[in-house]
Amino acid sequence: MSGFELSCPMPPTGQDRILLAHGGGGRLMHQLIERVFLSAFRDPALEARHDGATLEINGVRLAFTTDSYVVRPLVFPGGTIGDLAVNGTVNDLAMCGARPLFLSAGFILEEGLPIETLRRVTEAMREAAARAGVRLVTGDTKVVDQGHGDGIFINTAGIGRIEAPCEIGPQRVAPGDAVLVSGDLGAHGVAILSVREGLEFDAPILSDTAPLWEPVAALLGAGIQVHCLRDLTRGGLAAALNEIAQARGLVISLEEAAIPVSEPVKGACEILGLDPLYVANEGRFVAFVPREQAERALEALRRVPVSAGAARIGTVLDESPAAVVLRSRVGGRRVMDMLSGEQLPRIC
């Protein structure tokens, strides 16, 4: 059987249509933002590419953000699309160092949706808003034909007052900064997937959806000079850290063994063939703080229930080219790349 034909196995293909992966938080989504949206809507506030825009009006510093929510199932272990829609926007404001004040909510409802489901979702939104201390002050409703929506789509926008004394953003990340995460990773994405795949566990894995202003306020209140905050939603820890490393042109070095992942999430990820570092969270964030303040920052975070599991996972290095590098559990080093599209379950 010697002398096979060494033909080349694949033609080049371009993408001329939107794929699901364009919304996955990975490289494809970034290309879409750069090539379509940024080129169309040039604006300095937009080009900062933070979780929200920071604006100044008559000396008052405000943060402004918007997000849309499409999730199936609408109700999942630990939350509903309603909690997500409130917490997600609250958290984007918190990541700008802003106390969330006002939200809008736009609903796109599918014909035939049971009103009871909508009530359950709005009740969850009311509770989430109360917990986050934010007021829902304006809204909109549209109904689309059956089959043209997925039950409920929600868009929320939010305004917050910036309380951080200095600007918070990737540009302030500096060599030597400590990298902290606010708790164990992967629970939200695994909770959703396990419902979709019909997986059952001894104790169900609950979504981590939660408002994050309280732990951010705790950091600011403890006098921590917070350099950068990012919530770990689509694309998980890997996407967030790669964005920051690229934006700042530095290396972020992580210790795999220090990254908290709960045992049930680890187990589910093994079964589903997923990497928890790429799985979405809805109540977790990463914080970059000066190295000498790392311990104090961790203490402040751990006093708040939602960030009681905070941990230091790495350090920023003055190296190039920009990358996220991880020291594996067994002691080897490798790159932790951004995903191209979505994580897809694998064969074996």
Added chain:
Amino acid sequence: MKFVDEYRDEQAAARLAALIRRRVTQPWTIMEICGGQTHTILKSGLEDLLPAEITLVHGPGCPVCVTPVELVDRAVAIAEIPGVIFCSFGDMLRVPGSRRSLLEAKARGADVRIVYSPLDAVRLAQAHPARQVVFFAVGFETTAPANAMAVWQAARMGLENFSLLVAHVLVPPAIEAILSSPQCRVRGFLAPGHVCTVAGYQEYERLAERYRVPIVVTGFEPVDILEGVLMAVTQLEEGRAEVENQYRRSVRREGNRQAQEIVREVFQPSDRAWRGIGVIPLSGLELREKYRRYDAATRFPTADSPREEAHECIAGLVLQGLKKPPECTAFAVRCTPETPLGAPMVSSEGACAAYYHYGRREAAS
């Protein structure tokens, strides 16, 4: 987590690495067959722990990578037939055919669904009696029993709207193809633990003897792979060429007899083209006559379209361990996960994807 944590333990890894260093006296090239093992090696940075004498090269054990482009084209054509529900494991969706990938077909309106098991596809066929449900049966010996079981169940239930697009491949003929190539520089193999869990390793004994090459049946965790390398190196240094089993917690010499029986009931060996490599005799599986009516390729005859191949891609050489991904001039430049020239760049078991995601940067070493 039991059965995982102890095989990712830093001290155990360091101990094995020290033993390997002590045992090695000369350069050895060892091939891990399975793409899952390749990913563990890159993801854990295992090459950092190994002495310079050991070169690991990556084998053809990525079923998605070796599925011929004609079959991907056929899958896309079937998926685009109105009324068809096309089911596949997630890995296969991004692999572009001559015209497009299954994921792109989905974006254009084809009903393409990711399933975790072929039995989910059988259930879909039951739930949608008016529609044709096709499952893309890709994989090595590991996935063959479940795929065979799906066909067997469909036959037992008299489900006439279920069929299989078969792209099954077998490991031992591929190892033999690599060993019989005059360019072969592999001196030892880590055989795929999960394939052997199903198929056993008796067939590998003939190969070890005939080609005078050690073959170690190996697991997928970092400590498994280091132990597999240690066992292979020990054999090489002692001049032995035997089959040994590192993955004892899962593999028995005879394999899983029940699983083998259902595979034999439904499938028979057949010649199979491997993408980038060529036809290897009796290296695949096809449905037996008795189950031929479940063959999607005959149920949905599609015209073979002319296929176009990118000339720069060296996937065939990578899949045989003759080149490493970074040696390709297109790697990470013209070939990326977004614009793949070869399947190994998009499969989760592909060597090019492993290097792109985990090993692309000097600073990592």
